[in-house]
Amino acid sequence: MNGLQSHGRSGSRGGTASTVSPSVAPARTQLPETDAPLWAIIFAGGIGSRFWPLSTPTRPKPLLRLVSEQPLLVDTVLRLAPAIPPDRVLVMTSRDIAPAIRAALATVPEMNILVEPRPLGTAAALAWGAQEVARRAGPQTLCCAMHADLAVGFPDEFRRVLRRAGGVAQREQALVAVGVRPTRVEPAFGYIRPGAPVDAQHLLADGGVHAVASFVEKPSAAEATEHIASGALWHSGIVVGSAGELLTQLAEKTVELRDGLDALRSGNLPAFVGSIRSVGIERGLLERDPRLLVMSGDFEWDDVGTWASLRRARSLDDEGNGAAGPVHFVDADSNVVHSESGVVVLYGVSKMLVVTLPGLTFVTPLERATDLKPLLDALPGSMRIDPTGVG
16 A cells, blocks of 8 residues: 555545444454543654765754654654643653754743753663653653654544553553554564463454563564564554553663662762663563563554655555655656755666755665665765755
């Protein structure tokens, strides 16, 4: 299908999905939605070198308009409302891009943009965010942790899933990961292998909740194939739980943070930062067998991780081309073009990436665009920071 990968629903990507008849899909369990206030902790650090030359310190990846007319981070904040209004959104970001983040998020209070003094890793960022929620609203307050670079369709259903996950997290005193059904072998994602159902009458396929048997981050292609065959879900990057439960499980499982958590609780951020080691949530917590449950998200989802991912997140023409800006495709298929300088014409080519900016044009096969580190290592440092030389 064009646009995002579908996970069990039909209809336009941004609107309300059409009704699915029982003869087409099984009736799904309607888990109760929590009425408790939800907070969001959004990870939006880093420039995003995999989207060079578009991403720079003044225009970092969270602020790129890659999927819609809005920057990724703004899309994320807007998608959460009204379930989570902007005053209950915490944005975890890095010092180098904080000014640009603040300028873009006019609706989010400045005190809600938490700026890391150095790159901490998402586990430490989660701990800081959860501690801040606990300080402001209490340790029983529910939090939804997620990344800013997710492409999501059916926002109404997305918000309902967050509220249902919050209800389960409250009832079970556990963390709840939101999984999505795989549509391809993708080694760059995390995989959740469901275990026993929480309620034997309601299985995962019918909207139930299961314990997590294992979590595997970025397996090989062969391992990913095996996980999919065994019924594993992709990890959507979304974890829901109370602020207190998040902090408790980080203290139990994430040894890289233990020496700094007392300082964090006392409000001594410099001591916390100086006492911890950087680690991601997936490696530092989810792979270490926490009290983790999983439910399936019935909305469209994809990770906007590389240029190649835009062929799934953007609307495509009949030949599978995705474009932003003035572009003409003639006898061309499966290309991605982002044009901010002049008209681009592609003739007789397939699976190419073309990015045009004032003063610079970048062309590469899409398969090479998944890892730009060798290219960036070969370029002068000034080009990596300011590729066009005009900003």
